[in-house]
Amino acid sequence: MRHGRSNPQEERWRARLATRVAARTAGDLSRAVGVFGGYVPLELPLALGLEPLVLSFGGSPQAMQLGEKYVRADACPFCRSQVGVAEAAPWLGRVAFLAAFSACDQENRMLETCGRFLDLEIQVAGAPRTRSPNALARYREDLERLRCRLEERFEAALETARLAGAVAKMRRLRARLRARRADLEFADFAELVQGCLMLGVDPALEFLASLEPKAPPAARPLRLFLAGSCVARDDLVFARELAELGAEIVGDLTRLVGGLLACDVPEGTSTLAALAEAYFHQPDMGARPNDGYYAALAQAVEAVRVDGVLLRCLKFCDIHSGERRRVKEALEPLPVLFLDDEYDAAARPRRRTRLESFVEMIRCRKA
Numbered sequence: 001m002r003h004g005r006s007n008p009q010e011e012r013w014r015a016r017l018a019t020r021v022a023a024r025t026a027g028d029l030s031r032a033v034g035v036f037g038g039y040v041p042l043e044l045p046l047a048l049g050l051e052p053l054v055l056s057f058g059g060s061p062q063a064m065q066l067g068e069k070y071v072r073a074d075a076c077p078f079c080r081s082q083v084g085v086a087e088a089a090p091w092l093g094r095v096a097f098l099a100a101f102s103a104c105d106q107e108n109r110m111l112e113t114c115g116r117f118l119d120l121e122i123q124v125a126g127a128p129r130t131r132s133p134n135a136l137a138r139y140r141e142d143l144e145r146l147r148c149r150l151e152e153r154f155e156a157a158l159e160t161a162r163l164a165g166a167v168a169k170m171r172r173l174r175a176r177l178r179a180r181r182a183d184l185e186f187a188d189f190a191e192l193v194q195g196c197l198m199l200g201v202d203p204a205l206e207f208l209a210s211l212e213p214k215a216p217p218a219a220r221p222l223r224l225f226l227a228g229s230c231v232a233r234d235d236l237v238f239a240r241e242l243a244e245l246g247a248e249i250v251g252d253l254t255r256l257v258g259g260l261l262a263c264d265v266p267e268g269t270s271t272l273a274a275l276a277e278a279y280f281h282q283p284d285m286g287a288r289p290n291d292g293y294y295a296a297l298a299q300a301v302e303a304v305r306v307d308g309v310l311l312r313c314l315k316f317c318d319i320h321s322g323e324r325r326r327v328k329e330a331l332e333p334l335p336v337l338f339l340d341d342e343y344d345a346a347a348r349p350r351r352r353t354r355l356e357s358f359v360e361m362i363r364c365r366k367a
């Protein structure tokens with residue numbers, strides 16, 4: 001069931017996007033490179049004439065239950081549901097190659113499992129999460145390895161001019177998606193971003209160009225910022241519930257929505273080393289030290305002027321739940337709700353109560 005305000009215009013773009021994603025996944029995937037995680041530069045497959053598809057599906061209790069057949073029940077719900085959807089999405093087995101930088105042990109297990117049972121050609125490396133020069137050098141090597149494998153597999157060669165062109169295109173795509181942020185509620189925006197990134201870059205640019213201009217939704221009384229665990233495509237009920245309570249998520253720094261769009265690759269970047277540098281320094285809560293994430297968080301929160309912050313952590317997501325205290329301290333005096341969450345339908349009433357109390361507390365503060 002959908003929550004929140006939708007109108008016929010919104011339903012039209014949503015239906016068109018869903019149709020295009022379905023057609024994309026039913027079509028020829030022999031040059032599609034599935035991408036997991038924020039450290040695979042989409043510019044690399046693009047510059048090789050391939051089609052990067054960001055895989056961010058999953059997020060429903062049903063998918064999570066399916067995934068439990070393959071990964072341990074103490075993996076985060078995001079990872080369990082990714083495997084579950086992979087089982088139910090036969091098209092994924094037709095993706096030519098899967099590239100990933102695993103951000104945590106749970107993701108590692110999920111990727112190994114997906115690769116094994118779908119029999120995919122896959123390259124997984126660890127996300128470069130220490131900020132030592134050595135980590136950057138290793139990340140560059142991993143990207144070089146990925147480049148070589150892609151070149152060999154698809155008989156392509158990376159050229160500087162094509163890489164610069166791919167960088168320009170991705171900059172355009174990120175900018176066009178960001179430009180839609182003010183027009184849409186968070187759940188709709190997340191759906192737009194993740195749907196577009198499933199289309200591939202050129203079709204996504206074309207789809208965005210075809211969208212009719214839209215009046216921004218009427219402002220809700222409370223403005224919130226979202227940080228925390230990865231947000232999957234079917235994991236948006238919490239945002240729609242917040243909207244029902246009169247609170248709007250006006251910005252986020254989560255890995256598969258705002259975090260993905262925040263990665264800034266400078267114009268004119270034309271070497272793999274420079275691309276690696278840009279992706280290496282993206283805001284990542286799991287990096288050590290993660291001061292860069294906190295600087296980006298403070299800046300993003302400041303830019304949208306909010307009444308409070310939601311730090312949403314999925315069950316077993318240690319990367320984000322371990323930062324609870326520091327997030328509170330870093331954002332003082334803004335109120336921060338630490339919401340431990342899961343996909344299980346049984347957890348919904350408790351989540352609703354916590355969201356209600358938080359919204360009410362902010363309302364009283366503002367009164």
Ligand code: SF4
Nearest residue numbers: 076078104229230317
């Ligand atoms: S960062 Fe958290 S939510 Fe994302 S894959 Fe890892 S454990 Fe799961």
